[in-house]
Amino acid sequence: MTEDARGVGAPTLEDVAKAAGVSRATVSRVINGVRNVDPVIQAAVRDAVAVTGYTPNRAARSLVTRKADSIALVVSGAGDDPPPVAATAAPAEATGSRVGDGRSAGFDGGVGSFMTDVFADPFFGRVVTGVVNFLRPQGIHPVLMFAETSRARDEVVSYLRQGSADGALVVSTHAEDPLPALITDAGLPAVLYARPARPVRISYVDLAHQDGARLAAEHLLARGCRRIATIAGPLDVPAGQDRLTGFRDTMARHGHPYVPVAGGEFTEESGAAAMELLLTEQPDLDGVFAANDLMAVGACRVLRERGRRVPDDVAVIGFDDSRAAASCRPPLTTVRQPVEDMAAEMSRLLLDRLSRPDRPVTSVIFEPTLILRASA
Amino acid sequence: MTEDARGVGAPTLEDVAKAAGVSRATVSRVINGVRNVDPVIQAAVRDAVAVTGYTPNRAARSLVTRKADSIALVVSGAGDDPPPVAATAAPAEATGSRVGDGRSAGFDGGVGSFMTDVFADPFFGRVVTGVVNFLRPQGIHPVLMFAETSRARDEVVSYLRQGSADGALVVSTHAEDPLPALITDAGLPAVLYARPARPVRISYVDLAHQDGARLAAEHLLARGCRRIATIAGPLDVPAGQDRLTGFRDTMARHGHPYVPVAGGEFTEESGAAAMELLLTEQPDLDGVFAANDLMAVGACRVLRERGRRVPDDVAVIGFDDSRAAASCRPPLTTVRQPVEDMAAEMSRLLLDRLSRPDRPVTSVIFEPTLILRASA
């Protein structure tokens, strides 16, 4: 063990200054790359830094710069507070919880459930990938927060107000999510993934969902499908609504005013269930557009189980181009949503706003593209 | 917009003190719940806090307490640095965070791939769930970091040394991962998920993998299976090795000195491939133990495709009791690894160590349990 547990004796600017025979200010300058420092002195300082093993203290720096050099990555839902459990004024600190046997007692309400659902969807991993890819080179790392209850939301706002993070990247999973409004009302910088269901003056990044759905419809039609149905996502979230609308519009424009629709929840299971329904209503259908890949995978499974060949009997198109699309059997033809790029752009917008707070609220809309694989 | 953009005029202790007609010290006391404060004054202070909308400044607090009230959640690999791009002698220490223009050129090597893989496994989401469930009530939120290259590892160490986080929760994905050693060598507090492949003086939480494998073997045997094979995980990671060893030992003890083994990578695809191999070697097998659920799911798929009924013709047991186990068809009988609880315990150990740095290195081993479902 090499001492220096970041505890007490951690070297400070003062130490380095002394070692280099200059002032604190000078050391600070070279460390922060400020111009106008004699090259010779720069070298001396660098040596001193190396010798002393100096590392700048983030708290001290933040205190004066008023920036945390940190951002929060928030996954937010729309839930209310969990059933007002015990009113046992939480004794601030304290922990305890001798684990023991194993089985999770599932305390703390539905936190686990919310988070489990979040991670079950490949979407979130892609967002993190995009965010980290962009932020890490800038030396900043996201603080992960979940805001599925009103208390959790307050904590997010409070966290930001304390200056623990300079801003937030918010991924909203539900339409009625109050967080975006809470954040902007507090005057805190944030960028959303996807346009908020209710208008809020906040920057966001989104996809032209309708265009994507149009691409799917046109492809199905061009392929010769004539008895086409669709599995929609939740209609209370803009993405679900837009994908359905876009699909219907295009179908109508091409002489198919009526399209059978079954609703799903963006999960594989719900997609399978919807497919069953559709098959009942129209046993001879020859084309299906699912509003996301997970549902398309479920649909494919059901089609196979029902003796339909994909794509020979029924062509299937998904949406997102998530990992599930490529590993599906057959591989899914799908509409690509460049989640990683969008997440990176979201980060860029936030950093931009942080460096120039006067910057106006901006949105960036990405264009989807059709990815051709085997299912259609 | 309601002013107070956490920018300039944020109320400070001073403001609250003034409003309450007391000193800063007193306000600080009530805010931090220190005893010995006149109830009347306490009330007055609380009012003042409410009126002013005061929120303590985290940087200022950290500076004096020397604690960040934050921990890092690190997913680490064993990779080396990406292709030695530019040899631009890295300017010693320094941070400077010279932000660039913005646009992420998708550089930084295969970060995306590493992260994508991480999220593809249901394991990680469970770890996060357990960690957040435990940490959030204490008001602390994890900073997400990936340490798949040597540079990334250095950044993690540096991040901790800067005091940006008080300690680290490390989930290692590879055997040769140098991070645990790097961290302890720097005298920084950390807890690992799973025993390190190479001995390191560091606390960790782990599962009695061998016992789990024994449970699986015994169940298969008790069920009447006699031609049993196993799909192993990567043997360079302790979990993979132990699950195989435990299975083999138990089988041997019960008169089955030879067990066909096919290797997998803990992924569904590799499990499917392994199953194919096994079927070739021993077409009449009637029982399979897969070292994790994902591989078991792949195995089930292949078995079905090859006309075997599960569990009638072949019984299948998985490991982990991940979400995939329950949603598999048929639902998987599996050995449960209480990941969420283990992650919570890991957090508890770290917090414990942080509050009492003298605490000795500790490990907690959880016992697996057999979860009976339909596949065996």
Place this chain on the structure above:
DNA sequence: CTGAAAGCGCTAACAA
């Protein structure tokens, strides 16, 4: 039980 005062380590004027 409360107030006064001394910093924590760093940056950013302002001088020199």
Place this chain on the structure above:
DNA sequence: TTGTTAGCGCTTTCAG
């Protein structure tokens, strides 16, 4: 170009 000097907002002795 470099050094001096104020603080940033908070906790924490140490008096009172």
